[in-house]
Amino acid sequence: MFVERLYRxxxxxxxxxxxxxxxxxxxxTGGWSRENLFAAFVHSEEFGVRCRDAGIQQGxxxxxxxxxxxxxxxxxxxxxxxxxxxGLLGWTDILESGxxxxxxxxxxxxxxxxIRLRNLNNGQFVDALYKAMLGRDADAGxxxxxxxxxxxxxxRVNLFRSFVDSAEFKAICxxxxxxxxxxxxx
Numbered sequence: 001m002f003v004e005r006l007y008r009x010x011x012x013x014x015x016x017x018x019x020x021x022x023x024x025x026x027x028x029t030g031g032w033s034r035e036n037l038f039a040a041f042v043h044s045e046e047f048g049v050r051c052r053d054a055g056i057q058q059g060x061x062x063x064x065x066x067x068x069x070x071x072x073x074x075x076x077x078x079x080x081x082x083x084x085x086x087g088l089l090g091w092t093d094i095l096e097s098g099x100x101x102x103x104x105x106x107x108x109x110x111x112x113x114x115i116r117l118r119n120l121n122n123g124q125f126v127d128a129l130y131k132a133m134l135g136r137d138a139d140a141g142x143x144x145x146x147x148x149x150x151x152x153x154x155x156r157v158n159l160f161r162s163f164v165d166s167a168e169f170k171a172i173c174x175x176x177x178x179x180x181x182x183x184x185x186x
Contacts, residue, residue: 002027002034002037003015003020003023003024003027003037004020006023006037006038006041007019007020010041010042010047010050011041011046011047011050012050023037023040033063033066033069035063035064035069036063038061038063039061039062039063042058042059042060042061043058043060043061065092065096066176066177066178067092067095067096067176067177067178068088068092069176070095070102070105070173070176070178071083071088071091071092071095071105072088073135073176074091074105074106074109074132075087075088075109077131077132077135078106078109078110078115078128078131078132079109079112079114079115091105095178098179100181101178101179101180101181101182101183102173102176102178102179102180102181103164103169103173103180103181103182103183104181104183104184106132106133106160106164106169107160107164107183109132110128110129110132110133110160111156111157111160115128122147122150122151123143123147125150125156125159126138126142126143126146126147126150126159127143129146129159129160129163130142130143130163133160133163133164133166133168133169133172134163134166134168134169134172135168135172146159146162160183161183164180164183
């Protein structure tokens with residue numbers, strides 16, 4: 001749907017089958033963000049021709065760095081809200097400077113005061129981990145398994161460590177160009 005909107009808005013046409021499939025693939029499995037895709041369209045020759053035909057300058061668009069998008073994603077998935085500008089820039093700086101790795105930053109979000117104040121039960125905490133760490137809802141079997149582990153006394157920090165070690169979280173960090181690092185609880 002997003003790819004079709006880009007074609008309709010910027011190129012004034014529907015996507016051809018091969019072009020639409022190419023861009024959808026980059027968006028869904030190629031690690032491209034919507035911002036990167038938008039930038040590619042804006043800088044395309046076809047969009048340049050449309051701009052010249054309309055008598056306007058093509059201009060440029062620089063998508064935000066992937067590290068900023070990773071931090072933005074944590075705000076949305078862990079805290080369930082949009083970031084404030086100082087927080088977004090501050091956390092992005094911490095991530096880009098290497099003071100925290102992707103795993104360490106995810107820990108800071110998942111165990112922050114804002115989350116603690118929600119007083120999540122074990123099932124809600126598992127749901128929050130799936131959303132923040134894996135970017136998806138918990139599957140029924142996984143939710144039962146991990147909630148059961150917490151109910152049996154496994155600590156939330158140890159459960160978090162399991163999510164950090166998952167192939168899914170590692171793939172998310174790789175797609176964002178983030179150093180996953182190692183996780184050491186404080």
